[in-house]
Amino acid sequence: MMLILKTTTFKKPIKFLLKGSIIFPKNKDFETFDRIEFYKKYIQPLYEEFGKWDGSPDDLKEFSGWNVGNKNFFSSDFLDPYFYTLLKSSEDNSDLRSLGKSIFYDQNLSQNGKMSCAACHLQENAFTDLKIKSQSNVEGKTVLRNSPSLYNAVFAKRFFYDLRAFYLEQQAEHVIYNDDEFNTSYEDIIKKLKTKPEYKKAFRTAFKDGKINKENFSKALSSYVASLYSFDSDFDRFMRNEKDVSDDIKKGYNLFMGKASCATCHFAPHFSGLVPPFFNENESEVLGVTSKPVNDLPVELDTDLGRGNSPVKKEKSWIYDYSFKTVTVRNIALTKPYFHNGAFNTLEEVLDFYNEGGGEGLGLKMKNQTLPPDKLDLTKTEISQIIAFLNSLTDVSKAK
Incomplete structure (x- = not known):
């Protein structure tokens, strides 16, 4: 798991930065310690220097979302989205995301044809709905809780406020079968998709097998949600x-x-x-x-x-x-x-x-x-x- 170092001795830049990082906090208390200065002078430069050393990234991939190839803590590639979803990076592409976006905005996939994912996750509101509690498919009724943002939602190992789902795909499944939300099933959704020529074409474009099934449906939706990054504030x-x-x-x-x-x-x-x-x-x-x-x-x-x-x-x-x-x-x-x-x-x-x-x-x-x-x-x-x-x-x- 640990990085494999070229030598047992630190290089000069790292020696200098480590020494400075030890001296810097001295004579500073918890409340007055300038964490920004410390980060910029020592933590980020150390992170970059250690990143130049030979490592064994495959050791981490099995149990960590940290992307060892990342160069800056505050860039979009700090974590690997494919660690958190059943979708693999080799399967993802722009056609798949486009299909997933279509699914995300399609009201017809719900039982009553009036609710889409976007009903509770509006892009202009950072993919929330600004409501105290999100709407139900029943007129005048709400679901139990407030809708969280979907920006960076993929970077999680548990989903929902009560952590009841373990994968992004499972999160969608809870919404699909929930009586107060989509109130439907994968079987009914797949039947509807198979009647639409535009979906038949999109699935053929996004997948080699071209199949409209639960697995491919989930991959497409995950691809779109996983693309909703927000790291350029x-x-x-x-x-x-x-x-x-x-x-x-x-x-x-x-x-x-x-x-x-x-x-x-x-x-x-x-x-x-x-x-x-x-x-x-x-x-x-x-x-x-x-x-x-x-x-x-x-x-x-x-x-x-x-x-x-x-x-x-x-x-x-x-x-x-x-x-x-x-x-x-x-x-x-x-x-x-x-x-x-x-x-x-x-x-x-x-x-x-x-x-x-x-x-x-x-x-x-x-x-x-x-x-x-x-x-x-x-x-x-x-x-x-x-x-x-x-x-x-x-x-x-x-x-x-």
Whole structure:
């Protein structure tokens, strides 16, 4: 698994960088430590230098999503999307993505002919729907939770807020069979596709066997969703030394990574709960999410048990009650309302909730909260700086 080094001694650039990285943090405390300067002066250069050494990338491919050929933490190829999907890179191509996009936007594939994937995942809203809870196929009814963004959604080992699906393809299957969503089956979808000349042509173009079946349908849809990258935000470009950003954004990032403790769950550079260093498991957290913003009294715990009600039997335990997947905060400025229940309409409301220490910090009885209940003591200025950083993660340039 470990990289195979050419020599047992470090090269001069690496020696210099390692020495500097040890000296730099001295005489700095946790809150004033400049993580951006440290990253740019030492971490990224070390990453590039070590990348020049001979390695054994195949050792990692079996259990890690990290792309050992990557040169920068904040570029789109940091993780390999094909580690997270049943689709192989050798199978993927532009024709397959095009077919997948057609499927994604096709309402006729649902039982009532009125719902497509795009009904709850609109491109202009970073592939969310801006609704408190997403629509059902039943008039006037909603599904249980808020719709998460599909940007970078492929980079996960578990799907849905309760982590009940283990592959991107399985996630789609849950939607297809859900009575409140597509309310159909693969058999019915395949029958419909076979009646359309345009789909017959598209499947022949995308696949050697040209078959319209469940396997090829899933590959096409996965190809499209896996193509929805978002790694060209202002902050990404700043960390790649392609542009500068405001002091508020820089201070906000340092607060995010430090005093505010956001990065203890939202790991850089994807800012999601995909756990480093191997990026092969997803975290869920118990935050004690309330049914409405903290200033809207009385404060009450949201009743959704989340992972505690997951159909994954081996995870049936009280420790997962009120536990929800840690989703990415990339494009968060475009994806309100927030949390699984859509109860928070602004980022200020979200930061106020965390500032109080979540549900337990607000005085709710929580036996298993994983978020520390301590007050963060963030000032209004610091909250605005964190929001400035979060806004700098907006990037919708890669939608295809």
